[in-house]
Amino acid sequence: MSRLCLALPAALLLALASAAAAVADTGLAPVTPESPNANAIRQTYWLILIVTGVIFVLVEGALVLFIVRFRGRGRARAQDGAQIHGATKLETASTIVPVLILAGIAAFVFVKLPTIKNVPPANAAGGALKIEVVGQQYYWQFHYPGGQVAVRRMVVPLERVVELTVVSPDVIHSWWVPALGGKIDAIPGRVNHTWFKAEKLGHYEVRCAELCGLEHAHMTGFVDVVTPAAYSKFLADHTGAATALGKEIFDGVCATCHGLSGQGDYGPRLIGNGVVADPKALEQLLRAGKNKMPPVGASWNQDTMDAATSYLKGRFGGG
């Protein structure tokens, strides 16, 4: 009996593990994890899925069974069922058993918690890479330790532990890369932390999970996990008032409202727009906002601002 007790869950786990591979990214479980914390979270999911799955089958099974077994079959309304008023032992058991099950789930969470929350020590890929993530209406901005700035697309080297500091200058946003761990809110007046260590080269989607206004749906981005060589090239491309940054700003910040080719959408047309041709006026607009346009550039340093104004002028200002 006790061997059966052990073998059964083990077999179930094995079956689920193989099922896990089959259901990858179908929505039956969190997306395929590519970071240790995301992986531990998904293990928690599997455990809870098994436990709640069993309870689900028991309850719904009993419900269907009773409905079939005790259906009226044309008996008169006046005919009573068995007049049972309760059973103290059953009530006690139905209190204690759930407590034990929940204690088990909670214990599993506490066992997995260090893997999820603790930033791992330095490894062969180097010490932790510390990046500041600024969420603002309606884009993500990344500040690298060497002063480089990127918008919407975060580039990190493979296998390197990345420690994120998440902040917001305006409303609340929530940083969420499903494949690389859970979400953490970017809250004005607070500094939050999270981390990941990408174990596979790839292109991972970032979303804002907290309603942040009109373009919440389009506050997306990417984490690109690249080789160390490609990472060095990325850093070089993003130093100072770089064109690469200017293009990122247009694609990630301006295009959300002004259209992917500046043709105008929710916001006015950029092509041939007088303000775009005038870097001073444009800087003023980006820093302060106007009417429906949020102050998207309020937090930019001068290099970032110059990258934006010169790119926009070059592309749309005829200049």
Next chain:
Amino acid sequence: MAARAEPQPYRADWKRGGITGWITSVDHKRIGILYIGTSLFFFLLGGLLSLFMRAQLATPNEHFVTRNQYNELFTVHGTTMIFLVVVPILAGFGNFLVPLMIGARDMAFPRLNAFSYWMFLFGGVVLYSSFFAKGGPPKAGWTSYVPLSELQYSPGHGQDLWILALHMLAISSLAGAINFVATIHNMRTAGMTWTRMPLFVWSIEAYAVLLILILPVIGAGLTMLLLDRQVGTHFFVPDEGGNALLYQHIFWFFGHPEVYVLILPAMGMISEIIPVFSRKPIFGYKAVAFSTIGIAFISMLVWAHHMFAVGLSWGLQSFFMITTMLVAVPTGVKILNWLATTWRGNLLFDTPMLFALGFIAIFTIGGLTGIYLAAFPLDWQVHDSYFVVAHFHYVMFGGSVFAIFGGLFYWWPKIFGRMLDERLGKWTFWLMFVGFNVTFMPQHFLGLLGMPRRVYTYDQGGLWEAYNLASTIGAGVMALGVLIFFVNVFRTRHRGRRVGNDPWVADTLEWFAPSPPPPENFTQPVPYVQSARPLRDLRLKLKERDARVGA
């Protein structure tokens, strides 16, 4: 004083009075009907808004509504369904039923009762007037988190009208809750001790006490937000020394118990319906009653599980995980007791019973997904995603609203003296049951795939599109079920089958009064209550007497 075998249906007094009679009425039954009718009207409005949302999300990059309108839709939909539908319709049932169930003549404070209803109606009117306000309706979600709901990010008057509407609704609910507590504590008929009270009355007691505890808190929070917006204070403005998280703590200290305000009376209805249609007493009366109190108590200690992603300390997150998991214990007790009530019963599948059984089937899923959200590291994945949307619709729609529909079909003959049509009722149930699951089951999967809530569009095709499309189709099926309910109401208005006092052969005192009950409620002296099933006791006594007379 034998119960009349075929009582003449009472000619309800509003049929004499006309509109003035309704406006000036302080009768708990009329006020209850006003509450229920008004809530059903708002239910149609809120449901219509959700159909617009589902139309917008049916396929990727849809342009059915604008981004602006979409944010308005979910804000007004959520606010409507919680504050203008579920809370007031439960208040309506409570109003109509509590005095009857406890053998009383009316509520303790009839005028206060009328005040509650009119504040509710005007609150709803204020919310919907925001469609005509400068800047349009509120757009910051039914939670209206700061700083998004501050003047800088939400200019215009929609947000202010939202605050005003909620203030009015909070006052309405508070007055109503005080009235319920006063009534239940003081006006029970002779012999009705606490453990002989109908379980629905227990649940209204818990509902009312929770409301009294939490409404002042949201009132304070709303006032602070209003002052921030209109007077220039900065309670929630971080740059000026305020704190954005303070609002979330205040909101959820109210908001989470509010969720139990929405579900406990629904559970109370289930506890009334299942025994009657199983022809059995409720299994474990005391366990069900005390688990109601248990859920209400624990619900005050779980609010920060809505805030696991804000970066609370590990100790706090662990505390709120454990308290949240504890809610599952009394909830599990209830589900076990309902199941055990059907055990060896004579199950009759009239529409109220179908909704009650559907409630158990669906609510169990909603309860179980709550465990995923309680385990805080997992919550970091599913929080604010469509998984959460699916979860709370499983408890609020599949739970509360299914129970409410069960309650409508069950008490309709008592309220109006005529049955709703059973055949249409079964169509309503099956369309709603299937439509509900088709709508909300795929939303779990969408959340796990990474779809955040409150997005007006998405650009992924494939599974995202498939699940979203299924969800939209399901919403249409559900809408059809609801539509058939209203057809049912309309068709049986004059033609529905007339009933006597007690068409379901039920156990509680409301069935001792005529259908519909006259202004004084009971035409015969209410019998001394000797158990939680006074009407069954009476039936047995009459049978015994008939047997004696026959002999």
